Amino acid sequence: MAEGIARDLGHEAASAGTHPPESGRVAKYAIEVLEELGIDTSGLRPKNINAVYPGEYDAIISMGCGVSCPTIPIDVDWGLEDPHGGEKGVYRKTRDTIRLLVSNLVEGHTDA
Numbered sequence: 302m303a304e305g306i307a308r309d310l311g312h313e314a315a316s317a318g319t320h321p322p323e324s325g326r327v328a329k330y331a332i333e334v335l336e337e338l339g340i341d342t343s344g345l346r347p348k349n350i351n352a353v354y355p356g357e358y359d360a361i362i363s364m365g366c367g368v369s370c371p372t373i374p375i376d377v378d379w380g381l382e383d384p385h386g387g388e389k390g391v392y393r394k395t396r397d398t399i400r401l402l403v404s405n406l407v408e409g410h411t412d413a
Contacts (some may be wrong), residue, residue: 302395305341306340317348317350319350326346330387331353361373
């Protein structure tokens with residue numbers, strides 16, 4: 302969701318996780334709640350954090366979920382709960398929080 306939201310707000314962004322689904326598809330509810338806001342979900346796909354090259358980004362932000370990425374320099378951790386397995390409302394809440402936090406990036410803030 303973070304990648305789609307960031308792009309929708311004018312950022313060049315990529316999103317990756319430590320355990321992307323083997324299906325190769327973004328969670329159904331994640332796609333649905335993004336599309337509710339008219340966010341383009343084409344091209345979104347799960348990627349492994351090992352595909353992230355820190356020098357390619359201005360900032361690397363962890364969504365949280367208790368994940369440690371010792372080989373990736375995290376600039377800030379937003380400490381969000383992973384909505385995976387939750388109801389659609391949980392995805393909406395996470396989407397809205399990410400949207401607010403990414404909106405703050407435009408204003409030069411990276412912390413929650």
